[in-house]
Amino acid sequence: MRLPRIGDLLSARRRTRTLTAQILVWILSILVLTVTTGAILFTLISNQTLDRQYQLRALGIAVTVAQMPEVVQALESGDPGHSIQALAMRVQTEARPDYVVVADRNGIRYSHPNPELIGRTLEEPVAVLDGQNHVGTDQGSLGASVNAKAPIRAADGTVIGQVSVGILETVEYTEVAQQIWVIAGYSLVVLLISASGSLVLGRRIKRVTFDLEPAEIASLLQEREALLHGIREAMVGVDDDGRVTVINEEARRLLRLEGRSVLGEPLEDLLPAGRLRDLLTGHVDGADEVVITDDALLVVNRMPVNLAGRSIGAVVTMRDRTEVEALVRDLSSLRGLTEALRAQEHEYANRLHVVDGLLEMGDVNQARSFVSRISDTSRSLGEGLRGRVEPPELAALLLAKITVAAEQDVLITVTEDSRLDQTSASSQSLLTIVGNLLDNAVDALSNTPGPRVVTIQFDDADGVFIAVRDNGPGVPSHSIEKVLVDGYSTKEALPGMRRGIGLALVSRIVRRAEGTLDIFPGPGGHFEVWLPADPHAIYLNDEDAS
Secondary structure (H helix, E strand, O other): OOHHHHHHHHHHHHOOOOOOHHHHHHHHHHHHHHHHHHHHHHHHHHHHHHHHHHHHHHHHHHHHHHHHHHHHHHOOOOOOOOHHHHHHHHHHHHHOOOOOEEOOOOEEOOOOHHHHHHOOOOOOOHHHHOOOOOEEEEOOOEEEEEEEEEEEEEEOOOOEEEEEEEEHHHHHHHHHHHHHHHHHHHHHHHHHHHHHHHHHHHHHHHOOOOOOOHHHHHHHHOOOOOOHHOOOOOEEEOOOOOEEEOOOOHHHOOOOOOOHHHHHHHHHHHHHOOHHHHEEEEEEEEOOOOEOOOOOOOEEEEEEEEEEEEEEEEEEEEEOOOHHHHHHHHHHHHHHHHHHHHEEEHHHHHHHHHHHHHHHHEEEEEEEHHHHHHHHHHHHHHHHHHEEEEEEEHHHHHHHHHHHHHHHOOEEEEEEOOOOOOOOOOOOHHHHOOOOOHHHHHHHOOOOOOOEEEEEEEEEEEEEEEEEEEEEOOOOHHOOHHHHHHOOOOOOOOOOOOOOOOHHHHHHHHOOOOOOOEEOOOOOOOOEEEOOOOOOOOOHHHHOOO
16 A cells, blocks of 8 residues: 655645635535525515415405495495595595506496596406405506405495506516515525624634644555554554553453454453553653563553644554564573583683693593593583482583583582472473563672572472572562562663563462462572462463463
């Protein structure tokens, strides 16, 4: 997968509109469409409502005029005094219709806003001869109008004429236009408020997304996924509340979280109590902290993450150093053996010089006796170990440790009552336990005055019992719990090698074997390990013990 570069992101940002602009355009488009549709519907409904209201208003005026006694009497007598025109004009002035036209049943006008049309016949037939009121739109001599017609009845109920009242549509259109301006003003205010709101919303979203555009967020997501699952280191990301936000497959494997849904879960609820959880949750600080789990030796780093001046959580990385650390320790052991062999080379060279000098002087018997003493000493040491420690690998380790310690002026002895036959315990587990306990004892005596003595005792009467003692300062009572913590050490680390791992490894082996590890306070170092004899007691295999 090709990861996006910064230049690509900037080019994409120039080619696309910003998030704020997109939000503004979409919100305004939706609102314009909505407001326009609403305005059209409101106008149509308002026109229908106004038509009905004007029709009812005109009908009310027409019925009122038709029932006026003066109008009925004048129409029956032929209106010799032209009183109907005067009454119609008064009604038109007070009620404000655009016209009030009174006509007899033959359609002859007795009143009209245009006096010249009085006495002339209506253009349309008299509509109220059926005795009913009529409303509608009329195309009269004054123009289109909302019109209502009411019958004028004589005393016997006979229809003798009609009153036609109209309100010109220009008046209605004027009122509709006023309402449209109100709607337009309201729509404009809504659009302005919406535009302001969209700008605020866009800025809020940009602040939450750290001023990134959608294209940039998508590119960063692709990059994050590629990096997250493309690296071999384990990585876990948590937010400020300690909830898991990202985790890769290597982290799932090391933390035994395969197949579990962990995103959004508090990290404290996913891990058992212990040093590993304390480091991952930030309760314990430190860089390159060593943690020994049941399966691996991990180097843990926890880094807080701040973006744009705000804390967004932390990233935890874990490196599986099990194999590397085992190789480093093996290399350190080989280096020690090499130094011991080098010292022995000088010692044996000196001995050969002695033998050569005795032979040069012709003292053959003395030379033979010197060689015999050297041979007996080396053979007796090896035979003594094999007589008490039967596993050959463990006997060889003890012999090497004794030789290396002797070069540091430290005497390692195996007690006379020691006995260790072949056991069901893993040989690698025993080598790890014995090697680390002896190394710690020799290190503890490095800066102490002589004589410096380390004793080791074995007993296989009930399981496997190992006791290592030295005459050094020992472990203070207040540090007994600390010395078993991963990475704890009072000495400086050697180049390329981590301190504080040996006793933690021993503790892990003992715990998984369901045994015991006892540490006694000084003066004098004193460590006792007991492993059960049950062959099914969860002993580590050779790979785990390393």
